[in-house]
Amino acid sequence: MSDPCPCGYDSRTPPITWEDGYALSLHYDKIRKFLDIVVRDNSRWLGVLRCTNCGRLWGEDAISSGQADFHYVYPITATNPEAWLASAETLVLPHRRDKSS
Secondary structure, X not given: OOOOOOOOHHHOOOOOOHHHHHHHHHHHHHHHHHEEEEEEEOOOOEEEEEEOOOOOEEEEEEEEXXXXXXXXXXXXXXXXXXXXXXXXXXXXXXXXXXXXX
16 A cells, blocks of 8 residues: 555545634645645635545635635545536635534
8 A cells, every 4th residue: 555645645635623724724734845836716716636646626715704715625526626616606615513512
C-alpha cells in the first residue's frame, strides 16, 4: 500500500460547522503548494482545485470571522469541475453549540 498523499485528501471531510471550516482553512495554508486552480468563480468565492500529486479535486469556499475572511478547501468527488462549480453553493456553516448548554 502506498503512502497517503501529502494533501491529506483521505483524512478530510466537508465541513459541518464554522469551526470545521476554520480548521480546513489552516489545513489549506499547509497544502496550498500542492494545489492548482482548475476553475474559480471569484464573484462567489468558490473554486475547484486539483492536487498536483494525487490528482484529486478540492472544493474551495470562504467563511468570515467578522474581521477577516478565511478560504478553505474540502475534498469533492466531482468528475466535471466546471459542472460542480456551476451548481455549487457557498456552504452555510453554523457555529458549534456550546456543549455546556
